[in-house]
Amino acid sequence: MFKDKFSEGIISAKQFDREDIEYILKKGKEMIQIKNSNLLQGKILATLFFEPSTRTRLSFESAMYRLGGSVIGFHSEDVSSIKKGESIADTIRTVENYSDCIAMRHSLEGAARMASKFAKIPIINAGSGSGEHPTQALLDLLTITEEIGELDGLNIGIMGDLKYGRTVHSLSILLSNFDVNIYFVSPEILRMRNRDKDFLQQQQVKYKEITKYRKILNILDVLYITRIQKERFVDIEEYEKLKDFYIFREDDLENTKDNFRLLHPLPRVTEISPNVDISKKAIYFKQTYYGIPMRKAILSELMTE
Amino acid sequence: MFKDKFSEGIISAKQFDREDIEYILKKGKEMIQIKNSNLLQGKILATLFFEPSTRTRLSFESAMYRLGGSVIGFHSEDVSSIKKGESIADTIRTVENYSDCIAMRHSLEGAARMASKFAKIPIINAGSGSGEHPTQALLDLLTITEEIGELDGLNIGIMGDLKYGRTVHSLSILLSNFDVNIYFVSPEILRMRNRDKDFLQQQQVKYKEITKYRKILNILDVLYITRIQKERFVDIEEYEKLKDFYIFREDDLENTKDNFRLLHPLPRVTEISPNVDISKKAIYFKQTYYGIPMRKAILSELMTE
Amino acid sequence: MFKDKFSEGIISAKQFDREDIEYILKKGKEMIQIKNSNLLQGKILATLFFEPSTRTRLSFESAMYRLGGSVIGFHSEDVSSIKKGESIADTIRTVENYSDCIAMRHSLEGAARMASKFAKIPIINAGSGSGEHPTQALLDLLTITEEIGELDGLNIGIMGDLKYGRTVHSLSILLSNFDVNIYFVSPEILRMRNRDKDFLQQQQVKYKEITKYRKILNILDVLYITRIQKERFVDIEEYEKLKDFYIFREDDLENTKDNFRLLHPLPRVTEISPNVDISKKAIYFKQTYYGIPMRKAILSELMTE
Numbered sequence A, B, C: 001m002f003k004d005k006f007s008e009g010i011i012s013a014k015q016f017d018r019e020d021i022e023y024i025l026k027k028g029k030e031m032i033q034i035k036n037s038n039l040l041q042g043k044i045l046a047t048l049f050f051e052p053s054t055r056t057r058l059s060f061e062s063a064m065y066r067l068g069g070s071v072i073g074f075h076s077e078d079v080s081s082i083k084k085g086e087s088i089a090d091t092i093r094t095v096e097n098y099s100d101c102i103a104m105r106h107s108l109e110g111a112a113r114m115a116s117k118f119a120k121i122p123i124i125n126a127g128s129g130s131g132e133h134p135t136q137a138l139l140d141l142l143t144i145t146e147e148i149g150e151l152d153g154l155n156i157g158i159m160g161d162l163k164y165g166r167t168v169h170s171l172s173i174l175l176s177n178f179d180v181n182i183y184f185v186s187p188e189i190l191r192m193r194n195r196d197k198d199f200l201q202q203q204q205v206k207y208k209e210i211t212k213y214r215k216i217l218n219i220l221d222v223l224y225i226t227r228i229q230k231e232r233f234v235d236i237e238e239y240e241k242l243k244d245f246y247i248f249r250e251d252d253l254e255n256t257k258d259n260f261r262l263l264h265p266l267p268r269v270t271e272i273s274p275n276v277d278i279s280k281k282a283i284y285f286k287q288t289y290y291g292i293p294m295r296k297a298i299l300s301e302l303m304t305e
Helices: A018-033 A053-066 A090-094 A112-120 A134-147 A166-175 A194-202 A214-219 A236-242 A250-255 A284-303 B018-033 B055-066 B088-095 B111-118 B136-145 B166-175 B194-203 B214-219 B236-242 B250-255 B285-302 C018-033 C053-066 C088-095 C109-118 C132-145 C166-175 C194-202 C216-218 C236-242 C250-255 C284-303
Strands: A044-049 A071-075 A103-104 A121-130 A155-159 A181-185 A206-210 A222-225 A261-263 B044-049 B068-074 B099-104 B125-127 B157-159 B181-185 B205-209 B222-225 B261-263 C042-051 C070-075 C101-106 C123-128 C155-159 C181-185 C204-212 C223-227 C261-263
Touching: A018 A134, A018 A284, A044 A053, A044 C223, A053 A071, A053 A103, A053 A284, A053 B044, A071 C053, A090 A103, A090 A112, A090 C284, A103 A112, A103 A284, A112 A121, A112 A155, A121 A134, A121 B111, A121 C194, A134 A166, A134 A261, A155 A166, A155 B136, A155 B181, A166 A181, A166 A194, A261 A284, B018 B136, B044 B055, B044 B088, B055 B068, B055 B099, B055 B125, B055 B285, B055 C042, B055 C070, B068 C123, B088 B111, B099 B111, B111 B125, B111 C088, B125 B136, B136 B166, B136 B261, B136 B285, B157 B214, B166 B194, B181 C236, B205 C132, B214 B250, B236 C250, B261 B285, B285 C088, B285 C194, C018 C132, C018 C284, C042 C053, C042 C088, C053 C070, C053 C101, C053 C123, C053 C181, C053 C284, C088 C101, C101 C109, C101 C284, C109 C123, C123 C132, C123 C166, C123 C181, C132 C166, C132 C261, C132 C284, C155 C216, C166 C181, C166 C194, C216 C250, C261 C284
Parallel strands: A044 A071, A044 A103, A103 A121, A155 A181, A155 A222, A181 A206, A222 A261, B044 B068, B044 B099, B099 B125, B157 B181, B157 B222, B181 B205, B222 B261, C042 C070, C042 C101, C101 C123, C155 C181, C155 C223, C181 C204, C223 C261
Antiparallel strands: none
């Protein structure tokens, strides 16, 4: 049972096997039909964003309100008790007494996992440093299955900052449960980390690492682009060199299949040209729309008995 | 129909003709009677305050809660996705998938208008730079009609920073639909901008520009004072010279008519002496009270079918 | 009647006599049984935190949501209207028109009291500088009575920063209504202030001031430890000298009675060693749990007719 397996929360995409993914995608699909409900009336979600966020936080909050629940939380590095010297463990053991579930973002990779060790209520990892962002990956899959179709057999390009990009780590892990061909497209210096590749190899995922995307555009069903993340670079000059490494333009669309779709977890900086937006192949804003039903599915699984 | 005409939202006072104003004032008046309702249950308002605000944001949020709705949002220049380089258009095309209406404040004049071009849901301009603040002007009119009476025939003084003050811009535009006499009182350097005066002349509004308010006090029905806005001045020395240009004192009240009323959009700094507060003629705190029914009227018009 | 006596709100622990405390403790106890209700449906709490807070703000918000109410507010020194030069009095006279009760925290001791002079709705002092924090003290008493038993006859140690610690000021004032023995444990320089001791003497409270806690550990029923508050020190070197003055360790527990309990208002820094946490005698996280029923009791008393 999903509820039992995930009773401690959702920390990593590695918790999910194919059956779990198919189950939660089905629940997400159902939530598309139910705009509002009172399923979580009286329940409280705590959104603890030690690292600020707009999209993810508002998406969780909207999902919670659509289910009739309430939200408390903070969203800033500038958290008062943290400034006073409090540990994450203490914060969690306090906030769990105020709420029924905690969605947290933190700049450290292990933060959500550690929190789940201390908490009596479910923890949702809403982004942990350069590590993972599993609920983003789940909404990405909901977007693909709703807008394109079955995952098995798809050719999926994942492009951009594959080293620091937490969304692409979680996405590739989830995809490893399906029969897909993955093309990792990045500058040499931003390749997937070895530990992530080791995992994929172990899972017998078919993937290739390349630097140029144009030559594979015509075979792709999905291209998932991510931002080069300024905030992860220690050396700003290195960032400046890489930030415009990829710019997907309108004419790139001409070389793509009819049912090719372009995804992006957003925010987007320069890596997709704005005049691509109007194409029916560009579905990154629709992707944010699927965040609500997917997070409604997740929240209702974790908080109902 | 109001709902049809304003389906894209409320961006400028110029959208309103006399009939629209009378309609929404009537709705605001009705909302005074209905403290709480479930009219907007299940609906979500997003308050996107790129420029911080206390009063306006809390007023919108309170109005939304009084109608049974929910609120998501951010309120700081320090918005994470913006810091990551996201454009307003992208923010709007994301948040519209999380909410049913967006109230936004931004330091740039054209921001709300641009947002409404991209959004599928209504946008409310909750203050755009030195430009406009139409819902403030609507609550100002509700205050005047409830506390004084019919607008036609009133002598209305508008005093303070008429150049940068967005509330006075929206207020004069709304008043241009009525048969009023306006006295614009300001230091020479903070006069109404030409584009605003051109509009008023075109609308055949009777107005005068003066520098001293004491000589017209005895004929006024309303004096609307605004703060000299430190944050709009490039030259801080110029601000220092002007900040105490007007200080309305207790003894000024002696020269006013019995039904004279003093309004101010707040926050107030030094331009009204605190011992004026206790006079029944000082209704600037009551004015904040009228913000709730007026915003309830606006939100319910924009979000119900 | 509690409601009548506290119609202006809860500003100081000095408002409470023994009967009031027993009444609100009984109400708090009742609230433990009622997880969710609709008692405050349609009501709005404003949380105005001029000085930031995590625990207290989230605790009030959670309590309000558990009662079916809504919350508006701000939480930062960086409040926009304050930066624009607004006085507390003006802020209060505005926000009272948006809400049914205001919980406020401010760095100045007299702020909440002053606010209550201006407000037509109840004010709750959620921490005023180094002054008081009465609702924390009420939840402390609920914790003690639920986890240990009757207050009369208890030996209670209060240790740490007794000079600047607002929670210990309010706690000792409340305890002065009961037949308890208090041991104030602090470095010489952080002793209780004379005005607080004068009050306790007047109330004929039995108390002693000591510097070392180990010799009284075996007679204590309760030890209430507080953090040395870095933010209250003008001289950072003095803080550095004092910050590790007390570190309560696991082996300290061996010298305590069976029903000895360790409390702390949190956040905790170094004054309690983390390996104390697992002891059943350490109840500081449970203490945060009791914050919800106590604040539900307070909010429902102040906001229902």
